[in-house]
Amino acid sequence: MSEAPALKHVQVREYVRALCEGAPPGSAAPSERELVQRFGVARMTVRQAMDSLVNEGLLERMPGRGTFVAKPKGEVGRLTSYTEDMAKRGLLPESSTLLARREQAGPGVARALDITEGDAVIHWKRLRRADGAPMCIEDAYLNEVILPGFLQSGMPTSLYDALEARGLRPTWAEDSVSADVANDDEAALLDVEAGAPVLRVARRALHEDKCVEVSRSVFRADRMTVYVQFADAR
Amino acid sequence: MSEAPALKHVQVREYVRALCEGAPPGSAAPSERELVQRFGVARMTVRQAMDSLVNEGLLERMPGRGTFVAKPKGEVGRLTSYTEDMAKRGLLPESSTLLARREQAGPGVARALDITEGDAVIHWKRLRRADGAPMCIEDAYLNEVILPGFLQSGMPTSLYDALEARGLRPTWAEDSVSADVANDDEAALLDVEAGAPVLRVARRALHEDKCVEVSRSVFRADRMTVYVQFADAR
């Protein structure tokens, strides 16, 4: 057993999630009163479970008709790592480390990571490929204080998997995306001509109000498009 | 009176929203039991009201302590128009129309707008400036069927304001962002050299599952950065 939260609304939620996760959009979810019967629980408890699934976007309520599996409409701004991003695009991600060492934070990195100048940080620079060809150069700084022994533990392929294993997967991130041309060094690494268009992406990723990663990536424009979804809640 | 929804959880929600909307982050919201007293309602009703404000991101619960005004942490992926975007950056937006006419939808536009080829569409091409200097060229197609008389009504400055006035403000949008270099025509309009880096943004905007706008914009890379925020709900 990994864990069995006695919380009834969690039990109901996970039961319904398992039922509906793979189901085609438009499928009917169990009705609330049906779940009341099955779990021997009050309807408010079932509603609490369903509410969270509706908020997640997995389900959709239709008053008078029932509750149904919603069509995904894309995952709204799902926070993904390079590895996950490439996998979703059907490309094989690879990385080679150009640099990985402990450093003292400079003023810019310190401010971005919300630590004080001179604090220890992990500087990790990688050339990332997709289906064998260069895709981007990523220059990441991690907060060493909350990642003890990260460099010694052998560098993982997916940073976000490693963070998740420590319970530090980013829950919020901000990217700034701009266009530019490659300089000579970048062009050589990315296997394009100097002056070729590139996409520069700067990311600041937080886990519950603590900044765990700040990075700058430069992507080959001919290989990368950034997709962004916006939803007006309210 | 505009309207007074008898719905109690709405009354409570709007009461609390009015109290907290302008309040500084960290301020205490009324406690749930206090609201129970004030409105003479059940606690589940108060919780329903507070839940929606917490989901909106206005409030934050701290078990054992109370409920507090959350710090905004940026508006997550707020869906904005060019006009709003520039205003938020503190720049003065201007537009000059390069083309505005009724056309028959071609295959690509028809698919994007989710209409049939040959249906009437509004084609609106503008050169957009910010603080006097060229910022981008925007090429937009609108679904004429749901915007009768749009061309005749005099073109507004802000498309999204005009859509909002018709109750058709986009509630969801997807952008694809890529880097490229300007061709000769674009360079001339944007007042840069041919081959200068540009950001290409293609947008598809829906109002409640109906596509109202599809557009392609090309931004001067030296003047534009796209900011994106991601939040993992759950």
Add this chain to the structure above:
DNA sequence: CAGTGGTCTAGACCACGGT
């Protein structure tokens, strides 16, 4: 009509934080 979700009540016990 029967079934659905939407709203609402009037309580209850718990774990937690601060005094």
Add this chain to the structure above:
DNA sequence: CCGTGGTCTAGACCACTGG
């Protein structure tokens, strides 16, 4: 200790949808 939010109960009536 008391007040907070978190969970939960066992009902109720309503508006809406479908057959």
